[in-house]
Amino acid sequence: MxxxxxxxxxxxxxxxxxxxxxxxxxxxxxxxxxxxxxxxxxxxxxxxxxxxxxxxxxxxxxxxxxxxxxxxxxxxxxxxxxxxxxxxxxxxxxxxxxxxxxxxxxxxxxxxxxxxxxxxxxxxxxxxxxxxxxxxxxxxxxxxxxxxxxxxxxxxxxxxxxxxxxxxxxxxxxxxxxxxxxxxxxxxxxxxxxxxxxxxxxxxFFKPLRTATKESLLQEALKLAGKDTRAAREALNKLANIAPNGGVLTSSEATIALHKETPxxxxxxxxxxxxxxxxxxxxxxxxxxxxxxxxxxxxxxxxxxxxxxxxxxxxxxxxPEIYLMEAKATGAWSALARENNLEEPIRESFPDDEAFEKANAQFLRAISKTGAYQAFVREKxxxxxxxxxxxxxxxxxxxxxxxxxxxxxxxxxxxxxxxxxxxxxxxxxxxxxxxxxxxxxxxxxxxxxxxxxxxxxxxxxxxxxxxxxxxxxxxxxxxxxxxxxxxxxxxxxxxxxxxxxxxxxxxxxxxxxxxx
Known part of the structure; x- marks a missing residue:
């Protein structure tokens, strides 16, 4: 139409x-x-x-x-x-x-x-x-x-x-x-x-604001420096008495938000x-x-x-999934399947969803390797x-x-x-x-x-x-x-x-x- x-x-x-x-x-x-x-x-x-x-x-x-x-x-x-x-x-x-x-x-x-x-x-x-x-x-x-x-x-x-x-x-x-x-x-x-x-x-795929406690960050730094990580708590107590805005660790929040560019x-x-x-x-x-x-x-x-x-x-x-859907809609699927020995998996024939999904993925991959589909890719x-x-x-x-x-x-x-x-x-x-x-x-x-x-x-x-x-x-x-x-x-x-x-x-x- x-x-x-x-x-x-x-x-x-x-x-x-x-x-x-x-x-x-x-x-x-x-x-x-x-x-x-x-x-x-x-x-x-x-x-x-x-x-x-x-x-x-x-x-x-x-x-x-x-x-x-x-x-x-x-x-x-x-x-x-x-x-x-x-x-x-x-x-x-x-x-x-x-x-x-x-x-x-x-x-x-x-x-x-x-x-x-x-x-x-x-x-x-x-x-x-x-x-x-x-x-x-x-x-x-x-x-x-x-x-x-x-x-x-x-x-x-x-x-x-x-x-x-x-x-x-x-x-x-x-x-x-x-x-x-x-x-x-x-x-x-x-x-x-x-x-x-x-x-x-x-x-x-997402990029959440990730958080870390100040104590965990201090412990990680002390560990990397080969120091006793128990000193982190003492350091936090000292930070509590420092005026805010003096640095990242002196903010009033117990946790620090990390914005990462990677997802x-x-x-x-x-x-x-x-x-x-x-x-x-x-x-x-x-x-x-x-x-x-x-x-x-x-x-x-x-x-x-x-x-x-x-x-x-x-x-x-x-x-290939949409290509299959359209081939069925136009009546072209039977000939394509016959020419390429393609058999669509049926869910009832498999013991679980995982087995079916694996077979279906292989089936769609087989469609992508047909001459008809490859010509479609080259053209469009x-x-x-x-x-x-x-x-x-x-x-x-x-x-x-x-x-x-x-x-x-x-x-x-x-x-x-x-x-x-x-x-x-x-x-x-x-x-x-x-x-x-x-x-x-x-x-x-x-x-x-x-x-x-x-x-x-x-x-x-x-x-x-x-x-x-x-x-x-x-x-x-x-x-x-x-x-x-x-x-x-x-x-x-x-x-x-x-x-x-x-x-x-x-x-x-x-x-x-x-x-x-």
Whole structure:
């Protein structure tokens, strides 16, 4: 059935800009350091390199750099931008949004020409729901743009995807930001009004505020120093008589909250949640858009499928379940099963759920190895994996990196995409998925020609594991490359008082390199 969204409300993405750090760690280098089999990471997960944030970079600088490029290439004046909505799960403040720091940096840049209040009437906010925050910001901004004439909004996703050193998620890390210019009558892609949503509260991946008692911290320090840990209680009694605000241990609380950039996560469970949520969101989307999921393959209506990619091959590994569902709906399953000797496991044939789940996983893996499915991947998914292979996980920007990757590949290969529809599958742990669709506009080629994404990725500088680990631990005093033509973190105020923890940023002109 044809989608009822043939007459799109003319609002969508007019242009895009990516900021990816200029340094990266080759996955082969990491594999050798961790004694991992590179072929499994490269051939199995599609990993080649991961972008690494330098010492002067954080989510705010990366976002500001992406937004600035977007504004400059579209010759936008600050007063024309009504909002900058930011999706991130890497915020470093529990109250002040990272988007306000982005606004501060942009104001510094444009103040000489437009004055100190040039962004005074620009609305900013952070949206946080793991990796889906920027999609939430996009949906919100699309509605806002439709609500008034001449409204221009910017959505930016920015994250530093970090896992513990040596953990199972380390090789999927990445860093970067992507900014979207959202307008009516977009030149790039317009979105319909149907949005499929599926939300369940789960703990597949999260970043809790972790706590530790002062006594346990003192005991740990004494133990490491080879001292009697019983002295911890005596030290605490002394601290009780010291005026507060003298240091971390003199605060009035008995426990200390620890904010860690790295998550608590269950990889296999998160993959299962990803599969379930995108399937549920797709089923919610179908009737809204005029599709019949019981009799047709929705993916057949979309030239390309755009996914959130925690690692490059995530989509191709997670989609066989929906591929099976659609094959059954269209009546194609019997022939596919017969040609490939596939037999779907039946729950009643197994002694318990664990045995059935194991057999079903093997069955879905067998589907993924069929010629029909591999052709499906090459046609609809593979182009979106290319940039992810070279960058890693961008959390909130991952789905938009996939879109840029697809569009650049299509431009290079001379594909005719005007008027064609793309299906979008977003996911955020915790967990939520949104499924929506967009139609490529007549001006897409001109817009995409300015991306230069792959060209920039090819110009980055590789670093070694020693440099990477120092940056990861926050122990690097300097960035590996000079700072030029970009925003940078000057300092974080350490002095006790009303400015403690305040972040100060600056702009460094190109050609006047600065070291940090």
């Amino acid at each position: 044809k989608s009822i969204q043939t007459q799109f409300t003319p609002a969508g993405i007019d242009d895009m800009a990516a900021y990816i750090p200029k340094i990266y760690l080759p996955i082969k280098t990491l594999a050798e350091e961790r004694n991992l089999e590179y072929a499994k990471l490269n051939k199995g997960l599609g990993l080649e390199a991961m972008s690494v944030a330098a010492a002067h970079e954080d989510v705010a600088t990366m976002a500001a750099n992406a937004v600035l490029e977007l504004m400059k290439k579209n010759r936008l004046r600050p007063q024309e931008v009504g909002r900058i909505y930011m999706g991130t799960e890497s915020a470093v403040d529990g109250s002040k949004p990272m988007a306000s720091y982005v606004l501060d940096m942009l104001t510094q840049y444009y103040e000489p020409q437009y004055g100190p209040d040039c962004f005074l009437n620009c609305d900013v906010v952070d949206l946080t729901f793991a990796c889906i925050g920027a999609v939430d910001a996009l949906q919100n901004t699309l509605d806002w743009v439709k609500g008034g004439e001449q409204r221009t909004g910017i959505v930016v996703g920015s994250d530093n995807a970090k896992y513990e050193l040596g953990s199972g998620g380390e090789y999927t890390q990445g860093a970067g930001a992507i900014a979207l210019l959202v307008r009516r009558n977009p030149r790039l892609i317009a979105f319909g009004d149907a949005w499929g949503v599926a939300t369940r509260s789960v703990h597949d 608590v996560f269950d990889g296999p469970y998160s993959n299962a949640c990803y599969q379930e949520r995108i399937r549920e969101a797709l089923q919610h989307f179908a009737p809204q858009a005029g599709y019949d999921a019981n009799t047709e393959a929705l993916s057949g209506n979309w030239d390309k499928l755009v996914f959130h990619l925690p690692y490059a091959f995530q989509a191709r590994r997670m989609f 998914i593979e182009a979106g994996e290319r940039a992810s292979s070279l960058v890693g996980n961008l959390y909130t920007s991952s789905i938009f990196l996939s879109l840029m990757s697809i569009l650049e590949a299509a431009l290079e290969e001379g594909q005719e995409l005007e008027g064609r529809s793309f299906g979008f599958f977003s996911y955020g742990s915790g967990s939520k998925s949104k499924v929506f669709e967009g139609k490529l506009q007549p001006g897409w080629r001109e817009v995409v020609s300015s991306f230069q994404l792959m060209v920039r990725l090819a110009q980055r500088t590789a670093i070694d594991c020693y440099t990477y680990e120092n940056l990861h631990r926050g122990q690097a005093a300097e960035s590996p490359l000079p700072i030029q033509g970009e925003f940078f973190l000057k300092e974080v105020c350490r002095e006790k008082g009303v400015r403690e923890g305040a972040r100060v940023y600056g702009w460094q002109e190109k050609g006047t390199a600065k070291t940090l």
